[in-house]
Amino acid sequence: MRLKSLEIQGYKSFANKSVFHFDRGVTAIVGPNGSGKSNVADAIRWVLGEQSYSTLRGQRTADMIFAGSKSRPRVGMASATLVLDNSDGSLPLDYTEVTIARRAYRSGENEYLINNNRVRLKDVAEILARGGLARQTYTVIGQGTIDRALSLRAEDRRQLFEEAAGITYHRQQRATALRRLDETHANLLRVHDIVQEIEPRLRRLQKQARRVEEHRQLQSHLDELLKIWYGYRWGQQQQALHQAKARHTFSQQRLDEARRHLRQIEARIQTLRARQTELRAQLGDWHAQSSQLHAQAEALQRELAVGEERARQLAAQRQEYLTEIQTLQATLQQQQEGVDRARHTLTEFDRHYRQAQTALDEARRQLTAHQQQRAALRKRQEQAEAEARHAAHALTDQRARLAQLAERLTELQNQRQEQIAAIEQAAARQAEVETRLHQIRRRLAELETARQTLTAQADDLRQQQNRLQQQAAALAARQAEKEKELASLRARQDLLGKLRADMSGYHRGVKEVLQAKSLPGIRGTVAALLQVPAELEIAIETALGGRLQDIVVNTWRDAEAAIAHLKTRRAGRATFLPL
Known part of the structure; x- marks a missing residue:
C-alpha cells in the first residue's frame, strides 16, 4: 500500500485547491516557516480520522477551515482527500485504488467518504486499522515523536509494537465481542427474571386459554x-x-x-x-x-x-x-x-x-x-x-x-x-x-x-x-x-349462496358426507329436510340445537358406509339418523 496523492481545499492556509503527488521513493516538502508544511501533515492526520484538535493544533472544527485574509473572504467548508494504492490488497476493499476523504463545515458537522460513498468514522477507523493505518500506529510522525517513543515505559512500548504489528485491531474486536457477550449475559439474566415473574401466572393464563377455546367453540x-x-x-x-x-x-x-x-x-x-x-x-x-x-x-x-x-x-x-x-x-x-x-x-x-x-x-x-x-x-x-x-x-x-x-x-x-x-x-x-x-x-x-x-x-x-x-x-x-x-339483499343473497355452496357452518364430518357423491342413501341434514311454520322456526332451532346437523339416511347400512368413509378419510365425526 502506498500514498499516491493528497488533495486539499479550504483546509487551514490552503484556500485554493491544492494537489500533492507522491511518487515512489522519498518525497520531501521544503519551504520557509509559515508556508504550510505542517498543515500538509495535519491534513493527512485529519483525513485518517484524528479527533484530537490539540494534535491538529486547533481547538474546534472551525479552526480547520480557511479563516480568510485581506485579499479573499473565508470559506465555509474544508476538504481533504487521500488516494492510496491498494494493489497489494492491504486494505480490505476490492479496489486497487482507494480514496478516503473528509469534509468539515462551520456548523461543526463532519463527513467521511470512501470512494465517494458516505460512511461512518467507525468504518474508516476499522478499514485503516485492518490495513495498519490506525491513529496510534505512528503512521505520521511529527516533531518530538521519536523522543517520546524512546522515553516510553515497557508497557507503553509494548502497545506501540502491537499497534505496529496490527494486533490492536484484533484486540479492539475482542473487546467489542466481550462487551457484546456481557450485554447478552445481562439480557439473559433479564429474560430469566421475566420468566420467573411470568411463571406464577401460567395457570391463570391456561385457564384463560381454556376459556378462549370454549369461547371459540x-x-x-x-x-x-x-x-x-x-x-x-x-x-x-x-x-x-x-x-x-x-x-x-x-x-x-x-x-x-x-x-x-x-x-x-x-x-x-x-x-x-x-x-x-x-x-x-x-x-x-x-x-x-x-x-x-x-x-x-x-x-x-x-x-x-x-x-x-x-x-x-x-x-x-x-x-x-x-x-x-x-x-x-x-x-x-x-x-x-x-x-x-x-x-x-x-x-x-x-x-x-x-x-x-x-x-x-x-x-x-x-x-x-x-x-x-x-x-x-x-x-x-x-x-x-x-x-x-x-x-x-x-x-x-x-x-x-x-x-x-x-x-x-x-x-x-x-x-x-x-x-x-x-x-x-x-x-x-x-x-x-x-x-x-x-x-x-x-x-x-x-x-x-x-x-x-x-x-x-x-x-x-x-x-x-x-x-x-x-x-x-x-x-x-x-x-x-x-x-x-x-342491492343489500342481493349482496346478502350472494353471501348466503356462497355460504350454502361452501357449506359453511357445517361440521367437517357432515360436510364430507354431504359432498361425497359416492355414498348411497344420503337424504340430507335435519335442518334441510325439516319444514316448520315460520313462527316456530326459532323455537325449533333452539330446541334442536346441534341436532340440526344430523344426517338422515335410508338404512343402517347407508349409515355404516358413511361412517366407514369418514374413518377412511379421517374427516371427523357425524351423527346419522336411519329411517
Whole structure:
C-alpha cells in the first residue's frame, strides 16, 4: 500500500485547491516557516480520522477551515482527500485504488467518504486499522515523536509494537465481542427474571386459554346458528325482495304514467301560454284601436260641440237678422207711407199747379199779384220734389238692404242646414263609435274573464305539476331506497349462496358426507329436510340445537358406509339418523 496523492481545499492556509503527488521513493516538502508544511501533515492526520484538535493544533472544527485574509473572504467548508494504492490488497476493499476523504463545515458537522460513498468514522477507523493505518500506529510522525517513543515505559512500548504489528485491531474486536457477550449475559439474566415473574401466572393464563377455546367453540356454534338464522332471514328477504320488485314495478308504471300526464299538461300549458300570448297581443291591438276610437270620438265630440256652438251663434245671428228685418220692414213701411204722402202731396201740388196754371192762364193779368205766391209754390214744389227724391233713394236703399238681408238669410239657412246635416252625421258617427266601443268593452270583459279563467287553470296546472313533481321525487327517493335495499339483499343473497355452496357452518364430518357423491342413501341434514311454520322456526332451532346437523339416511347400512368413509378419510365425526 502506498500514498499516491493528497488533495486539499479550504483546509487551514490552503484556500485554493491544492494537489500533492507522491511518487515512489522519498518525497520531501521544503519551504520557509509559515508556508504550510505542517498543515500538509495535519491534513493527512485529519483525513485518517484524528479527533484530537490539540494534535491538529486547533481547538474546534472551525479552526480547520480557511479563516480568510485581506485579499479573499473565508470559506465555509474544508476538504481533504487521500488516494492510496491498494494493489497489494492491504486494505480490505476490492479496489486497487482507494480514496478516503473528509469534509468539515462551520456548523461543526463532519463527513467521511470512501470512494465517494458516505460512511461512518467507525468504518474508516476499522478499514485503516485492518490495513495498519490506525491513529496510534505512528503512521505520521511529527516533531518530538521519536523522543517520546524512546522515553516510553515497557508497557507503553509494548502497545506501540502491537499497534505496529496490527494486533490492536484484533484486540479492539475482542473487546467489542466481550462487551457484546456481557450485554447478552445481562439480557439473559433479564429474560430469566421475566420468566420467573411470568411463571406464577401460567395457570391463570391456561385457564384463560381454556376459556378462549370454549369461547371459540361457542362462537363457532353461534356462527352456525347465525348462518341458519341468516338463511331463514334470507328467505324472508327474498320474499320481501319479490314484493319490493313488484311494488317497484307498479311504482315505476305509475311514475311513467304520471310523467306522461305531466308532459301532456306541460304541452297543454305551452299551448295555453301561446294562446294567452296571442290573446294578449290581440288585446293590445284592441286597446290601441279603442284608444284610436276614443281619440276619434273625442275629436268628433269636439267638432260636434264646435258645430253646436256655431249653430247656436247662427241661430242668434238669424234671430238678430229677423229682428233687424222686422225693424227694416217697419221702417220701410213708414218710408212707404211717407212716399205715399209725398205722392199725395205731389198730386195735390199737381192739382194746385193745374189750378194755378189755369188761374194763371185765366189771370195773367193778375200775374204780378200772384208772382210771389207762385214763387212760394214753386219753392214748395221743389222742396216736395226733393223730399220725393230723398224718399225714393231711401226706398231704393231699403230695398237693396232687404235684398242683402234676404240673401244673407238664405245663406244662413243653407249653413244651418249644412250644420244640422254635419251634426246628424257626427251624432251617427258618435253612435256608431259608442256602439263599437261598447262591443270592444264587452269583448275586453270577455277576454279578461277568459284570461282569469286561463290564469286559474294555469295555477291549477302548476299546482298539479308541483304535486306530480313531488310525487315523482318521492317515488324516485323510494325507488332509490328500494334499489339500495335490493342491492343489500342481493349482496346478502350472494353471501348466503356462497355460504350454502361452501357449506359453511357445517361440521367437517357432515360436510364430507354431504359432498361425497359416492355414498348411497344420503337424504340430507335435519335442518334441510325439516319444514316448520315460520313462527316456530326459532323455537325449533333452539330446541334442536346441534341436532340440526344430523344426517338422515335410508338404512343402517347407508349409515355404516358413511361412517366407514369418514374413518377412511379421517374427516371427523357425524351423527346419522336411519329411517
